[in-house]
Amino acid sequence: MSAATGFDPAEWEVVIGLEVHAELATRTKLFSAAPNRFGEEPNTHIDALTLGLPGSLPVLNRHAVELAIRVGLALNCTVQRSVFARKNYFYPDQSKNYQISQYELPINRDGWLELPSGKVVGIERAHLEEDTGKTTHVGGGGRIHEAEYSLVDYNRAGVPLLEIVGRPDLRSAEEARAYVSELRAILVAVGASDGKMEEGSLRVDCNVSVRRRGEDALGTRCEIKNINSLRSLGRAIEYEAARQVDLITSGERVEQQTRHWNEEDGRTHTLRSKEESDDYRYFPDPDLVVLDPSEEWIEQVRADLPMLPAARRHRLAERSGVELERTALIVERGLDELCLAAIDAGADPARTLTHAEHNLADERATGLDPAAFAELVTMEVDGKLTATQAKTVLAEMVEKGGAPAEIAAAHGFEAMDTSQLEAMVDELIAAHPDEWQRFCDGDAKITGFFVGQVMKATKGKADGKVVTGLLHQRKG
């Protein structure tokens, strides 16, 4: 088919639900003492259970359960009595030819998370399961049936995963990306996972369907696999939604399928249709007992949870008076505590947050002294430093530390007298009549020329906004 084209979002609604697999940051595997570590020599982090040797038995990793509970509580889930089941299918990277997962009774169910926009997205369940190994099919286009031979690395087999199944509450690629970012922030905040999509410790499968706006029933969905970054997630959703709209508008039907995202051609391709789906013959794993964490344990885990990103955003918005959405980046950078402390120390809230958003991308910024930061903001607000000077001073504070007043003095920063500036502007106008004419004719781009000249002459001490104001005054 032709490359999918765009569609009218006023007419069509995209419905997205994500299944996210997060590798839990435990020392050992979910059911054995083999180490849980990323990227080393193949088949070095293995033991009898990892290889599915006859006679080996699984013993549940308590730390993995605790991390699962932490995430569940952070996602506002009900933590419940759960049962491990066997998901049976043959594949060389599955050493027992079944995967231990949770099926009918997951450890966490019915939760939600809040996006930075304030939108709430439902979580159906978040259950524990073991990861598989990795197979490399050599020759024959990398497919198992055509390969000359296949290599298997079992280092990843048995690594604990939490599969977090979101409800189909997302309505755009942008929302889907925000959801994954938020989920990742929560996983990292509670210490459950490092959340690295590129290394595969966070993996996203995406269910997409489309429907005409106003329709209640959901369209037929397709599941997209092989999404390895937030950018791919957005692209895959946009492509897939457009493909489905194309099918429907050309009178065809969307078939329920599992599709593979190809990063290079920017398309999704059929992996298998619903009819070809495996019968996994789930049944409760008789080697394991019911997992029933006590109320005390759950409450202890709850009490030990750190403040989560959504709560931090709300706190910052309330205390600074800015709108909720502006707090997202600051919380993501972990600068909210610093901002709150600076505000407490008397800094102007809006100006404080502006610096945190625009001038504190350096990850050392979290180490800033809040009192010094507050002092800098106040100097700027009081007109003792221009915005540009404040930025320079701040950068140096982040890099080397120190008091803002001293740094400003060392740079020779002091607020320029307006009469000095006026004289300078008048000289410039006289010296550059052509440029001045263009400015007077409304060529906004030439403003930068005059401001730049002033800055050059004052070594950056002038306030650009004041210069612009003077130019407009002169123009009349």
Next chain:
Amino acid sequence: MSAGTAAAIAGAVRAGERRAVDVLEEHLARIEAREPEIHAFNLVTTDAARAAAAAVDEQVARGEDPGPLAGVPVALKDNLCTRGIPTTCSSRMLEGWAPPYDATVVERLAAAGAVVVGKTNLDEFAMGSSTEHSAFGPTRNPHDTSRVPGGSSGGSAAAVAAGFSPIALGSDTGGSIRQPAALCGVVGVKPTYGRVSRLGLIAFGSSLDQVGPLAADVADAALACEVIGGHDPGDSTSLPEPFPDLRAHLDDGVEGMRVGIVAELTGDGISPDVAAQVRAAAEALAAAGASVEEISVPAVTYGLSAYYLVAPAEASSNLARYDGVRYGLRVEAPNSVEMMEATRTEGFGDEVKRRIMLGTYALSAGYYDAFYGKALKVRTLIRRDFEAAYSKVDVLISPTSPTTAFRFGERSADPMAMYLSDVCTIVANLAGHPAMSVPYGTDAEGLPVGVQVMAPALGEVPMFRVAAALERSLA
């Protein structure tokens, strides 16, 4: 206590009266004489056994106590993992595979001073009741070599009956210790599910499998249970309770105990000679002071159907790992998928394939509720039936096997006839309760009959009291 029992051997070795190496040579001589005829073993570990026996003697010489099984030769069913020693499950699939670890029960035997003499034959992957389904040929019953020893722990039962070792370990999923014990005239015990570690036991039906001993008498069986039993953190289904001191209770008698004869296992399908021995056993218990009554346990009649759904279903999943990718047999083929298919086609025998297919079907989408799901409900009903029975009696008795040892080929062509061999034993596995078989007389042809004693979960003490009383009544 005869000089050949494990207790007598260990006592003499610990006291420095006999050397473990001499004990071993006596048993190796018996093995050499009769093993070609019996075929109890897949492998006799002569060299390792000699080294182990010598080590026991050195311990004694140093004044150390090698433990309660000092110098006792022990045979292991070949589905128990032994480090560096081939463990085959009597299957082509695992021929030549040597595990890198010992099963917990093997570790415990070694720590108690036992000397492993070999790995015994079984029905492939413990699926069968005659040891005819071994890929390496059948074991013969030492009482009559034209007959089967029972199964699946037929090699272990024959080894004890032939005097190759006073104790052997078996595994019991639906009667695989008790039925061959009955057919070979030895004692066989299936402890409460969870009382003996399954770590290192190659799984058949994980929710039913339990390791236990076969022994020449009740006291040796008790001794072996105490050594191998008790909590193991490596098995999630292992019970926390310590194993009780059984031997302290063997002479307690049965005065005042309430014994029930399972009504459903007295008539149809039970051979008259076997039924007569069970009645004789009941009378002996009554004479020893127990109250005896016939009691109905209706669950017994539908246990077989539930068992043949649960055990194959679990087996179909447990045996999925044998695919030629990592260990054991590999049949080369153009790609991995075909290699796995060819390996499984060639590596498994017909009975194993039959059960894998049964189990796969029982777990399939659309059939789960009708088969596996229903079988789980039946297990609950069985437990309830037993609870009702055990509110009236302390232990239950029944035949262990509906018949005495049958001839080779008699049932191997008819799976249903073979499956009926387990009708008396499987309910204890479904309920997770302890049960044991005690030799009690013979049939008209002189073949051994076994009487089964069953008890509620963790009821090993009353079970052994009754077993010991039965044994005494024959003396």
